[in-house]
Amino acid sequence: MGVAIGGSAGALDSVHDILGEIPPTVAAVFLLVIHISPTVESLLTTVVGAYTDMAVVEALDKLPLATRTVFVAPPDYHMLVERDSTISLSRDPAEHFSRPAIDPLFETAAIAFGRRGIGVLLSGSNADGAAGLAAMRAAGCKTVVQDPDSATSPEMPRAALEMFKPDLVASPKAIGRWLASTLGGRR
């Protein structure tokens, strides 16, 4: 299974809570886009690496997907998934004022993963990811939105909830538990 996660302001705490619930028996691919500054050397990989026992790597072009690995979008590139289970990067224009943006990941994950995909949209302060998550849903992926009441910045989850009803709306910890059970890991 492939789990695509996106968020911006306030999303790192959510990622922390979610990954903390993923047991070592879960064998899934995780792809993570967090809006980050394009110019600053990213510490995201290090930060997220401390949240989980899984491998956390910054994405490189054509990197093959691997389970029990979190692939993090690098600053100033969009991260996309190909149908042959490799990562593509692009320097196409920023979307929603951000590169990386969430829609490019979600929209391509929809086609690459289909029914074997899960999209998770977290706290954030604009509408990036909503259209992408809708595309994932249309392609048969399961969709998850952080409960706006639990989000530091509720705009991003709200934008998705205005478009459609996802499979789950919950706090980050509950999302983590739901993922663990859906991905078939046992404690």
Add this chain to the structure above:
Amino acid sequence: MTTGVEDEVLLDGLLDVIFDRYHYDFRNYARASLRRRVIAAMGRLNVGSIDGLTQRISNDARAFGELLPWFTVQLSDMFRDPQYFKFFREQVVPVLRTYPSRKLWVAGCSTGEEAYSFAILLREENLLDRTLIYATDIYEASLRTAAAGVFDLDRMRTFTENHKKSGAKTSLSEHFATTPHGAMFDKDLKDHIVFADHSLATDAVFAEVQVVSCRNVLIYFTAQLQERALGLFHGALVRHGWLGLGPKETIEFSRYRPNFLPHQYRWYEKKAATL
């Protein structure tokens, strides 16, 4: 907003028509971003389906002209990733000094920012004389912009900052004149750059060079097309020549990997003995 898997066949059809009618070969471009660009173009060109787009362009060269920029246009900065140029200045320039004359190839030059960066750097190192920079791209409009060498003045601040960090020996403003149209770079720089149409997908090696710089181009190619491009670069480079790639690009997954010695900041040195 998105296309289903069944649309992949239609996308293949569009790319086939583009190749057959206009001889631009995007068939081996990485699908994920290409697909998104096509969808974005459909919205802008007011076409409801990939099929509709294919029909529109198949008999209308002007419609194709409107579509083409969506496949090709990249925006780059001068001295982007200054460390890359700093490494070039400190490690590659001393090697270039040992040659009586020099040729560089900037592959996928887009609107020319990187080609001018190399020209300015080599001018600072007193190496621009007897140096020729081939700057190639598939998109004629970009090449024209590049050849004009005029860039928006409001981009000069970023360019200047990058240039400084690259170990600059002059001020960037010494290399251009401020005109009503923007910052116009010196004719002397342009005289050492040949802007030319060349496709990494369909054309062959055209010269022997000491340096190839190709950044953020390979990310748009499939692994198969990347191999073709790397083959061209390998074929064009002299022994101990240098290949520079984008910060997130790698030859790690390529069969040409054993032929290159990796250095810092995505610079690779071609080994003397090759497979």
